[in-house]
Amino acid sequence: MPSIDHEIGRLEGLDEHAIEVLKTHGAIAKCTDCGEHEVNGLYNEGVKATYAQVTREFKRGEIDGSLEEILHAVRNAMANVNIECPDCKRDHGE
Numbered sequence: 001m002p003s004i005d006h007e008i009g010r011l012e013g014l015d016e017h018a019i020e021v022l023k024t025h026g027a028i029a030k031c032t033d034c035g036e037h038e039v040n041g042l043y044n045e046g047v048k049a050t051y052a053q054v055t056r057e058f059k060r061g062e063i064d065g066s067l068e069e070i071l072h073a074v075r076n077a078m079a080n081v082n083i084e085c086p087d088c089k090r091d092h093g094e
């Protein structure tokens with residue numbers, strides 16, 4: 001059995017990869033006002049493209065985990081990203 005530490009590292013790797021691919025496709029983007037924080041790009045095509053890419057990568061054996069795990073990592077990344085920039089939202093007085 002793999003150690004817990006190894007397992008956590010592997011899952012973190014999947015999360016990082018999911019975020020990286022989401023950024024590549026514009027589903028996660030830097031705030032257009034401050035360029036500091038990462039926010040939801042509100043770009044559904046980007047999310048779809050991400051699912052398609054990680055599925056292809058999984059089929060090529062490039063994902064260190066199951067298809068379910070990497071798809072979960074993508075969903076999780078989108079669920080955790082800020083919808084609005086935490087700084088700019090405050091500056092705009094909303």
Ligand SMILES: [Zn+2]
Binds near residue numbers: 031032035086
């Ligand atoms: Zn901002």
